[in-house]
Amino acid sequence: MAEPGRALPQPTPETQHFWDGTKAGELRLQRCDACGKVYFPPRPFCAACASRQVSVFQASGRAILWSYVIHHRKVAGFNPPYAIAVVQLAEGPRMMTNIVDCPQTPEALQLDMPVEVVFEKQTDDITLPLFRPAFVPLAKG
Amino acid sequence: MRQKAVTVVGAAETTELGVIPNLSQIQLHADAALNAMAECGLRPKDIDGIATAAETPVQIAHYLGITPTWVDGTSVGGCSFMIHVRHAAAAIEAGLAKTILVTHGESGKSRVGNPPRSVPPSSLQGQFEQPYGPMGPPSLFTVPVLRYMKRYGVTVEQIAEVCVVQREWAGKNPRATFRNPITVEDVLASRMIAYPFRLLMCCLVTDGGGALILTSAERARDFPTRPVYILGTGESVETPMVSQMEDFTSSRAFRVAGPTAFQQAGISRNDVDHLMIYDAFAHLPLYGLEDLGFVTRGEAARFIAERNTAPGGKLPLNTNGGGLSYMHSGMYGMYALQESVRQMRGIAPAQIPGAKISVCHGVGGMFAASGTIIFSNEAP
Secondary structure, three states, X not given: OOOOXXXXXXXXXXXXXXXHHHHXXXXXXXXXXXXXXXXXXXXXXXXXXXXXXXXXXXOOOEEEEXXXXXEOOOOOOOOOOEEEEEEEEXXXXXXXXXXXXXXXXXXXXXXXXXXXXXXXXXXXOOEEEEEEEOOOOOOOO | OOOOOEEEEEEEEOOOOEOOOOOOHHHHHHHHHHHHHHHOOOOHHHOOEEEEOXXXXXXXXXXXXXXXXXXXXXXXXXXXXXXXXHHHHHHHHXXXXXXXXXXXXXXXXXXXXXXXXXXXXXXXXXHHOHHHOOOOHHHHOOOOHHHHHHHHOOOHHHHHHHHHHHHHHHOOOOOOOOOOOOOHHHHHHOOEEEEOEEHXXXXXXXXXXEEEEEEEHHHHOOOOOOOEEEEEEEEEEOOOOHHHOOOOOOOHHHHHHHHHHHHHHOOOHHHOOEEEEOOOEOOHHHHHHHHOOOOOOOOHHHHHXXXXXXXXXXXXXXOOOHHHHOOOOOOOHHHHHHHHHHHHHOOOOOOOOOOOEEEEEEEEOOXXXXXXXXXXXXXX
């Protein structure tokens, strides 16, 4: 789905580590050093306990498909129909993404199916974390 | 704790609803406000509080010639007006203002004179949702629903029943945009927008506006209109990102706003004669019925399919036809409030005989915010 024209993120100082991570092939989450909460999206403090003592760590990249819609209208950078999905990461947080290497159909997209992160370069600065079915053997790209 | 008696004494929509290319957005605010002021005999100098959303209260106060001692620009989406009513009631009780005007106007269809809506790419939504291809509410508000359907075994046919029943109500309303009866088959044959949502499961896009005027129950006696009392109110917000909802099968903002209003009103669910649940999409009445405690978890679709909310049912819901069939300019909450007030005044096109208590529940953004107002036509 790496077509030109897709909306791209503009990192901020508080989220730069996440986008540096995807560029380096890592899915980075944060964990509160005080209460242990793992959270997303990025921010330099814990919204559960207000501690500023937080750490960035590399997530496993494993997740399950939590919910989605299959969009049928044209959006820049996408060929409909395509799924706009939310995955639940093994570490707990959920994130929006697209599911790649998979037919964009209700039959192929089963809730709770295991998925794993893949990284898709958009520009020199931005690489997006996408997910693919984890049970499909694919050559390492 | 029961709220001291604050009332709605003025309530009106724009003279026209639907497609109104000859009025800009700010004039839609003014058209509704002038209609509301006219029905209770007020002029701009009589208004000392102003609340609005999307446009700023500065613009509306200036445009209407109002010198307020109290302003509220809470703008959290389509339930902003429920929250304005809540804040206005508190302000009147606290003596911050005596006569408050709440306005809404939106050129949602014709898009004349409305500010553009865009998501900044540096916002959290811009960074962590927009890159994955959403295009506004039809592709985001709908994202949690497959999880709800899986958890409770709800089918798309059952969700389509919501649209069918609301169209029945719309058929009784001469001002409703869509009035012809539809079937589940019609809903499921309409164009796919964002699976599992088809066109008829999504709200209309129209132009219009509405305005409310609130004052104390004591002063309401001097007004020519039948006062509608505010028994209880609630509000909350959760997240601007639908992907970050705590629970995809329930709205935290609903679960805070709704029960807060019921507790303040001191009523139970069985006391409710009439209910409005903001229906930008067909799943919202399901979440609303469950989160407000009218039915147990997972039972809302069956409750609607068994015609409990249909004409003649025990809990009339969205009796104007709702955002699915009546009108939806983008921030629909004002029209839900207008229908609750009409029902309490006894003048609704599909009037519920003898209705004494109406609950009006709103959503803002994509499950981002919520506001609940409980009205009565009897003094508390």
